[in-house]
Amino acid sequence: MRAYALCIITGIVVAAWLAERRLVRRGGPPGAISDIALWAVPFGILGGRLYHVLTDPELYFGAGRNPWNAFAVWNGGLGIWGAVALGAVGAWIGAHRAGVSFALVAEAVAPTLPIGQAIGRWGNWFNQELFGRPTSLPWGLQISPSHRPVGYETVTTFQPTFLYESLWDLGVAALVWWVGTRFRVGGFRLFAVYVAAYTVGRGWIEYLRIDKVNHIFGLRLNDWTSLLIFAAAVTFLVVTRPKTSTVRPTQGAGAISD
Structure with missing residues (x-):
């Protein structure tokens, strides 16, 4: 099994296991997440691959390209x-x-998905892909000559953007858990917190990357996507905000623990 696939599978399993525990604590039936994952995981992999292929079609179609590589998920690209x-x-x-x-x-x-993403991101390290600009920082990522992009053939170390995103994802998970525990935020609103927090980090991390992608008005396509989804998530949170105080008690008999 390829290390990339192993990272993705491990992330899915950990996220599902944690989500199962959270669902049961909230009154959901045991085993429900496993049943739901049988639908969500294949749909998610298909959606991730479709987004990648549709936004970077030049990698798979055209002169000198093999269209069948669009199905080679094990080579990365979700x-x-x-x-x-x-x-x-x-x-x-x-x-x-x-x-x-x-x-x-x-x-x-909501807080388990970013944990799964944090684990899955390490697949980029094994594939030596989606790294950032050249750097001399001590934690710079060494890339083999065969994986260096055109124009960077003589550069040996690059920004480990996969590591930055992995750490950011863990921070997002902690933030979402804290918001859900400290405030009366749940359901789709808590999921919107995850979406908004993730897009903030993805925006600046995407700015560091140097892999070839399509640009619109000077910005990478994923930056535009991050901006639009962030705006949608924040708008949803504003529109659905409660009119009364939502702070959960932290002391006394009314305290709620997760």
């Missing part, structure tokens, strides 16, 4: 936006079939 979008469709189908509230599922997975 767009998180497509994975979350179609993964959510699969999760909705799975939740409906399991008789579980989709909003409750969204609340359960």
Whole structure:
């Protein structure tokens, strides 16, 4: 098994295991997440691959390209936006079939998805892909000559953007867990917190990367996607905000623990 695939699978398993524990604590039936994952995971992988291929078609189609490589997921290339979008469709189908509230599922997975992403990102290290600009920092990533992009053939160390995103994802998970525990934020609102927090980090990390992608008005396509999704998530949080205080008690009999 390729190390890239192993990282992705490990991230999925850990995220699902943690989500299962959260769902049961919130009154959901045991084993529901496993049933939902049977729908969400394949939909997510399909969505992630479709997003990657559709936004970077020049890598697979045209002169000198092999279209069949579009199916070679093991070589890397899964767009998180497509994975979350179609993964959510699969999760909705799975939740409906399991008789579980989709909003409750969204609340359960909100802080566990970024943990899974943090683990999965290490697959980029094994594939030596999606790194950033040249750097002389002590934690610079050494890239073999065969994986260096055109124009950087003589550069040996690059920004380990996969590491930055992995650490950011762990921070997002901690933030979402804290928001859900400290405030009365749950359901789709807690999931929106995850989305908004992740896009902030993805925006600046994407700015560091030097892999060839399509640009719109000077910005990488994923930067535009991050901006639009961040705006949508924040708008949703504002529109659905409660009119009363949402701070959870931290002392006394009314305290809530996760």
